Amino acid sequence: MTYKIAVLAGDGIGPEIVEQAKKVCNAITKKFGHKFEYTEALVGATAIDQVGDPYPAETHELCMNSDAVLFGAIGHPKFDNDPSAKVRPEQGLLKMRKTLGLYANLRPVNTFKSLIHKSPLKTELVDGADFMCIRELTGGIYFGRPQGRSEDGQTAYDSCVYTAEEIERIIRLGFEYAGKRRKKLTIVDKANVLATSRLWREIGQKVAPDYPDIEVEYMFVDNAAMQIITWPKRFDVMVTENMFGDILTDEASVISGSMGMLPSASIGVHTSVFEPIHGSYPQAAGKNIANPCATVLSAAMMFEYAFGMMKEGALIREAVDQSLEAGVVTEDIADGKKAYSTSEVGDWLAEYIE
Amino acid sequence: MTYKIAVLAGDGIGPEIVEQAKKVCNAITKKFGHKFEYTEALVGATAIDQVGDPYPAETHELCMNSDAVLFGAIGHPKFDNDPSAKVRPEQGLLKMRKTLGLYANLRPVNTFKSLIHKSPLKTELVDGADFMCIRELTGGIYFGRPQGRSEDGQTAYDSCVYTAEEIERIIRLGFEYAGKRRKKLTIVDKANVLATSRLWREIGQKVAPDYPDIEVEYMFVDNAAMQIITWPKRFDVMVTENMFGDILTDEASVISGSMGMLPSASIGVHTSVFEPIHGSYPQAAGKNIANPCATVLSAAMMFEYAFGMMKEGALIREAVDQSLEAGVVTEDIADGKKAYSTSEVGDWLAEYIE
Ligand SMILES: CC(C)[C@H](C(=O)O)[C@@H](O)C(=O)O
Ligand SMILES: CC(C)[C@H](C(=O)O)[C@@H](O)C(=O)O
Numbered sequence: 001m002t003y004k005i006a007v008l009a010g011d012g013i014g015p016e017i018v019e020q021a022k023k024v025c026n027a028i029t030k031k032f033g034h035k036f037e038y039t040e041a042l043v044g045a046t047a048i049d050q051v052g053d054p055y056p057a058e059t060h061e062l063c064m065n066s067d068a069v070l071f072g073a074i075g076h077p078k079f080d081n082d083p084s085a086k087v088r089p090e091q092g093l094l095k096m097r098k099t100l101g102l103y104a105n106l107r108p109v110n111t112f113k114s115l116i117h118k119s120p121l122k123t124e125l126v127d128g129a130d131f132m133c134i135r136e137l138t139g140g141i142y143f144g145r146p147q148g149r150s151e152d153g154q155t156a157y158d159s160c161v162y163t164a165e166e167i168e169r170i171i172r173l174g175f176e177y178a179g180k181r182r183k184k185l186t187i188v189d190k191a192n193v194l195a196t197s198r199l200w201r202e203i204g205q206k207v208a209p210d211y212p213d214i215e216v217e218y219m220f221v222d223n224a225a226m227q228i229i230t231w232p233k234r235f236d237v238m239v240t241e242n243m244f245g246d247i248l249t250d251e252a253s254v255i256s257g258s259m260g261m262l263p264s265a266s267i268g269v270h271t272s273v274f275e276p277i278h279g280s281y282p283q284a285a286g287k288n289i290a291n292p293c294a295t296v297l298s299a300a301m302m303f304e305y306a307f308g309m310m311k312e313g314a315l316i317r318e319a320v321d322q323s324l325e326a327g328v329v330t331e332d333i334a335d336g337k338k339a340y341s342t343s344e345v346g347d348w349l350a351e352y353i354e
Numbered sequence: 355m356t357y358k359i360a361v362l363a364g365d366g367i368g369p370e371i372v373e374q375a376k377k378v379c380n381a382i383t384k385k386f387g388h389k390f391e392y393t394e395a396l397v398g399a400t401a402i403d404q405v406g407d408p409y410p411a412e413t414h415e416l417c418m419n420s421d422a423v424l425f426g427a428i429g430h431p432k433f434d435n436d437p438s439a440k441v442r443p444e445q446g447l448l449k450m451r452k453t454l455g456l457y458a459n460l461r462p463v464n465t466f467k468s469l470i471h472k473s474p475l476k477t478e479l480v481d482g483a484d485f486m487c488i489r490e491l492t493g494g495i496y497f498g499r500p501q502g503r504s505e506d507g508q509t510a511y512d513s514c515v516y517t518a519e520e521i522e523r524i525i526r527l528g529f530e531y532a533g534k535r536r537k538k539l540t541i542v543d544k545a546n547v548l549a550t551s552r553l554w555r556e557i558g559q560k561v562a563p564d565y566p567d568i569e570v571e572y573m574f575v576d577n578a579a580m581q582i583i584t585w586p587k588r589f590d591v592m593v594t595e596n597m598f599g600d601i602l603t604d605e606a607s608v609i610s611g612s613m614g615m616l617p618s619a620s621i622g623v624h625t626s627v628f629e630p631i632h633g634s635y636p637q638a639a640g641k642n643i644a645n646p647c648a649t650v651l652s653a654a655m656m657f658e659y660a661f662g663m664m665k666e667g668a669l670i671r672e673a674v675d676q677s678l679e680a681g682v683v684t685e686d687i688a689d690g691k692k693a694y695s696t697s698e699v700g701d702w703l704a705e706y707i708e
Contacts, residue, residue, distance in 0.1 A: 090546045120475050120584050141495075141514060147549045156553035158514040160495060165508070190597075192444045195501045199510035222604040229583060229608050230474050243544075247601055251579040 002035040003307065006066035006271075008059065010044040011089065012280025013290035013342075014072025020292035020346025021070060021299040024319070027353035028303065028312050039066070043096070044074030044089040044280070054092025055099075063100055064270050068306040070299060071275035077282055097137050101269030103166070104173050105135040105245065106305070107262070107277060109232070109252045114324045115333055118257030121229065126255050131235035132177055133252055135245025136170045137266055139163075140196070142242045162196045162241065167203045173267070174239035175211040181236050185216045188224045188240035188248065200241065221248070228252050253277055260291030260332045261320075263298035265305050272306050274298040288341040291330040293320050296349060319352040356389040357661065360420035360625075362413065364398040365443065366634025367644035367696075368426025374646035374700025375424060375653040378673070381707035382657065382666050393420070397450070398428030398443045398634070408446025409453075417454055418624050422660040424653060425629035431636055451491050455623030457520070458527050459489040459599065460659070461616070461631060463586070463606045468678045469687055472611030475583065480609050485589035486531055487606055489599025490524045491620055493517075494550070496596045516550045516595065521557045527621070528593035529565040535590050539570045542578045542594035542602065554595065575602070582606050607631055614645030614686045615674075617652035619659050626660050628652040642695040645684040647674050650703060673706040 007022070009015040022038065029036050041059040048054050054074070063069050074089045096102070110130045111119065119126045144159035171187065178185040187204045189197035201218055208216050219227070221244045227234060228248060232255050240248060253262055259278050266273040276294030284290045300316035303309040323329065328348045331339035340348070361376070363369040376392065383390050395413040402408050408428070417423050428443045450456070464484045465473065473480045498513035525541065532539040541558045543551035555572055562570050573581070575598045581588060582602060586609050594602060607616055613632050620627040630648030638644045654670035657663040677683065682702045685693035694702070 088546065094547070120479055122474060122476060125474055141512075142547055144511065149549065149553070154518045156516055156550045157498065158495075158548045158550050160512040160514065161509065162511075163509045190600075192442065193448070193496055194512045195503065196510045196512050199503070222600050225579070225601045225605040226608045229605065243597075244601075246544075246576050247579045247598075250576040251583065251605065254580050254583050 002037050003068070004066045005036055005038050006062045006069040007038050007040045008043040008069060009040065009072040010074040010280060011046050011076050012073055012282040012285040014044070014074070014280055016286070016288060016342050017276065017290055017292045017295040018070060018072040020342060020349070021295040023346045023350040024296050024316060024353065025299050027350040028316065031354060032309070032312055034309075043071070043092055045076035045079065047092060048087055048089065052087065054087065054089045055095045060096070060099055063096070066271055068302050069271055069273040070302065071273050072295065073276065073278065073280035075280040075282070094142065096273070097266065098143060100271055100273070101138060102266040102273055103136060103138045103269065104170055104267040105137045105249070106265045106267065106301070107133045107135070107249045107253070109133060109255060111256045112258065112261060112321070112324055115256070115258045115261070118333070119255055120257065121232075121255055125230075126232060129232040129255060131232070132181065132237045133245065133249045134170065134174050134177065134237065134239040135249055136166065136240070136242050137245075138242075139166045140242035160194070160196050160243070162199060164199060164203060167200050168207060171200070171204055171207055171239060174237055175207065175214050178214045178237040179211065183214050184236035185214050186224070186235055186238045187216065187218050188221050188238060188244055189218065190221050190244070191218070192220065196241065224248055225251060228255070249277075258333055259294075260330070261293045261297065263294050263301050265298070265301040267305065272302075274302040274306070288343055289331055289339070290342050291332050292342050292346050293323075296320060296346070315353055319349045322352055323348055356391050357422070358420045359390055359392050360416045360423040361392050361394045362397040362423060363394065363426040364428040364634060365400050365430050366427055366636040366639040368398070368428070368634055370640070370642060370696050371630065371644055371646040371649040372424060372426040374696060374703070375649040377700045377704040378650050378670060378707065379653050381704040382670065385708060386663075386666055397425070397446055399430035399433065401446065402441055402443065406441065408441065408443045409449045414450070414453055417450070420625055422656050423625055423627040424656065425627050426649065427630065427632065427634035429634040429636075448496065450627070451620065452497060454625055454627070455492060456620040456627055457490060457492045457623065458524055458621040459491040459603070460619045460621065460655070461487040461489070461603045461607070463487060463609060465610045466612065466615060466675070466678055469610070469612045469615070472687070473609055474611065475586075475609055479584075480586060483586040483609060485586065486535065486591045487599065487603045488524065488528050488531065488591060488593040489603055490520065490594070490596050491599075492596075493520045494596035514548070514550050514597070516553060518553060518557060521554050522561060525554070525558055525561055525593060528591050529561065529568050532568045532591040533565065537568050538590035539568050540578070540589055540592045541570065541572050542575050542592060542598055543572065544575050544598070545572070546574065550595065578602055579605060582609070603631075612687055613648075614684070615647045615651065617648050617655050619652070619655040621659065626656075628656040628660070642697055643685055643693075644696050645686050646696050646700050650674060650700075669707055673703045676706055677702055
């Protein structure tokens with residue numbers, strides 16, 4: 001069987017980092033005898049520039065027919081100060097999430113021994129922190145309608161909408177991942193204020209008896225925003241709605257101190273997307289200095305989550321750990337020591353694997 | 355002139371800590387020759403227990419006729435695991451905010467030299483951090499309608515609604531406070547996704563020219579959640595909508611490492627409310643161990659914001675600083691050294707002032 005991988009490199013450093021992830025995937029497929037077929041497609045600002053659409057129909061077609069999507073990054077400074085521009089890269093992202101049914105965004109939060117000193121938090125608080133944030137990605141206020149302005153333009157409104165089905169799907173996923181980990185699930189909501197959150201909590205309480213070995217706790221989002229910083233080790237799996245997840249996952253991402261190392265997976269109905277959590281970093285584009293590890297580790301998640309190839313994923317992780325040990329790192333984490341280029345790190349990882 | 359102060363002590367440790375703030379206020383009025391008249395009223399779980407309403411009409415009447423409200427804390431564990439209970443303490447809080455028109459919640463974030471080691475963040479990041487969070491408190495998804503469930507109960511919805519007027523009022527307040535401080539305003543929104551946030555940004559851009567000496571920046575809420583931890587010193591005044599403010603102010607509150615020291619003010623159309631940011635801490639209720647400083651510093655904000663009495667506010671702050679220096683502190687910040695009781699700290703502060 002040949003696995004079909006859609007490659008959506010996107011903007012800024014996207015192409016360079018995705019290139020390294022492909023090198024690493026090739027090393028893995030060679031070693032383990034898998035067959036991968038890559039097809040590239042446009043997304044983001046690049047797609048707007050070339051065809052006027054941040055998520056063109058051909059790109060969508062390709063993703064629908066792929067076993068997984070390897071995604072780089074999108075965004076360009078020219079859109080930054082004009083959030084009401086007619087066509088924007090983010091719209092492509094949201095359309096992709098919705099049309100591919102990418103309902104669950106998974107973000108592991110963990111630390112790397114050799115980088116822990118870069119955390120803004122005190123070492124004893126973060127050393128050993130290891131949790132998984134699961135963010136609902138296709139519902140809530142991101143997609144709820146009506147959204148817009150009153151006729152006189154003086155009132156604006158958004159709608160947060162969730163169906164029981166959407167909530168149950170993601171909460172069950174949370175329980176399942178917790179079952180594979182330390183068996184603790186934290187469901188984050190604002191049930192003391194929001195009707196949608198009260199439905200979240202109800203459904204949590206309804207499905208919990210199906211997972212008797214999982215300890216489940218409910219936490220208000222404001223409290224979660226504090227606990228993530230004051231006691232990150234208390235979490236195992238955290239699940240929450242789209243908007244809260246946007247805020248909390250970004251908050252949680254800084255505790256490791258090395259944004260350039262953090263991968264993500266968006267699990268979908270039609271296919272799944274694997275991408276680094278960092279942005280397109282336009283200042284670094286084309287300079288061969290960006291850290292490819294977040295994308296490489298996203299590829300590791302692809303092996304595990306899309307193909308169930310656990311050994312392959314583990315080997316990629318091992319390679320990344322070893323590159324840190326060996327000091328083969330890009331300038332963002334080189335700490336004044338010798339910095340390697342993006343492609344040198346990619347080559348080293350591929351060679352380690354082979 | 356006699357200033358009328360409504361005293362809403364509330365639940366848990368509320369009565370004990372408010373008592374100390376009154377002592378301190380009395381010391382101030384004695385020293386400066388002001389006249390204060392205190393009237394107590396019910397709020398929170400206590401009010402539910404006694405009259406079945408967390409914010410009774412008499413309490414509201416009293417607040418409407420008061421120059422300021424000194425508020426303790428509300429909440430009781432018996433409501434914690436049942437967010438859909440018919441009558442809840444938080445409903446009283448939300449009703450109070452709405453009916454008193456408490457549109458702006460101000461939370462200073464700063465550090466205390468002698469407590470900085472208690473911060474979860476590294477000292478060099480937080481030492482010198484000093485900013486003001488302004489949260490819109492009577493609009494957005496907290497109060498937007500429709501809110502509820504579809505007939506079959508399978509869909510839940512909330513509405514986030516903002517009028518141009520509500521937004522302009524709070525953004526102008528942000529510019530004005532920035533003008534009295536380091537002249538930098540950060541407006542936090544999610545304008546790349548939400549219609550309400552786009553109106554926020556539009557209004558920011560509309561009123562900014564009226565404050566030519568203020569540097570204004572717009573920041574997405576997910577980015578703000580990261581910057582608060584990675585670089586708190588970059589902020590001077592931050593203004594944001596209700597739900598984002600709930601999350602970000604609680605996040606920001608942990609950077610000082612001493613929740614028991616943090617005051618707040620809610621500026622209103624009819625009157626203003628001054629309260630500690632911490633909760634009712636039921637485990638400590640009646641034990642005379644709770645830290646009264648957050649409430650005492652809320653009283654300092656009352657002198658400054660409600661009565662324009664800056665010297666009086668400054669003297670309260672000085673007293674609190676000196677109590678820290680002198681080690682006259684409650685057990686939460688005593689670090690294993692001798693801990694004083696709630697009332698001893700209150701007495702010490704009042705004596706210092708006199
Ligand atoms: C770009 C933006 C629309 C997006 C989001 O809010 O989901 C981003 O912040 C993210 O988290 O992937
Ligand atoms: C109790 C709750 C309704 C309240 C809020 O969300 O506003 C609290 O978290 C706060 O920040 O004062």
